[in-house]
Amino acid sequence: DTEVTQTPKHLVMGMTNKKSLKCEQHMGHRAMYWYKQKAKKPPELMFVYSYEKLSINESVPSRFSPECPNSSLLNLHLHALQPEDSALYLCASSQGGTHVWTDTQYFGPGTRLTVL
C-alpha cells in the first residue's frame, strides 16, 4: 500500500482565518514533505521532516507553520494567508533511513486551497 491521505480536499479561507491541513501515511515512512503547486507548474518544496524533526525549510513565510506530531502525521498550520498562497498543497512521504538517496516520494491527492 502506497497511500498518503490528505484532508480536507478543498479549503476556502479568508486572510484572517486560521486553518490546518492534515496528511497521514501508514507505510512506516520516516520522511514527510510539504509541497506547494501552482497550476501547470512543478511542485515546489516547502518543508521536509525526517524522523519527526524538521530538516529542511525552504525559506517559507512564517504564516505557514508545519508540525509533525508523530511518524504517521504531518500538519500544516495556516494563518494570515495572502491570495497568492492559493494553490494545491501536496504532502509526500518516503522511506528515509539508510537508502535515502534512492528514496521514492509518494504523494497524496492534495488540498486545493483558495484564499479570499
Next chain:
Amino acid sequence: AQSVAQPEDQVNVAEGNPLTVKCTYSVSGNPYLFWYVQYPNRGLQFLLKYITGDNLVKGSYGFEAEFNKSQTSFHLKKPSALVSDSALYFCAVRDPMNSGGYQKVTFGTGTKLQVIP
C-alpha cells in the same frame, strides 16, 4: 546544482501510436531519476525510477524509460498510447552531490501529454 529539463510543454499522439516524453538532466554525480504522472486536480503518482544497472527501466501502466548517460537523458516511452494516458508528466532528479540535502528532488516543468482518439 541539479537540474532537469523537459523541452516540450505538450506532446500530442494518436491513440495506439508509440509515445515519447523527453527529459534531460544535469548533475554533478551519478543521477537518480524519476518519472511521475499527474491527472487533473490530483497528486503525483510515481511511475518509475532509475538508480543503477539496466538502462531500460520498466514501470507502472506499461511505461518505460531509457537512461542515456552520454546524452544525459531519461526519456519516458510507451509502445501504444491510450486516451487514459492523457495527463501531466514530470521528470525529477536527485543528485547525490547536492549539498542541499538528500531529500531534495528537483522537478522538471512538466509535459502535458494529449492522446487523441
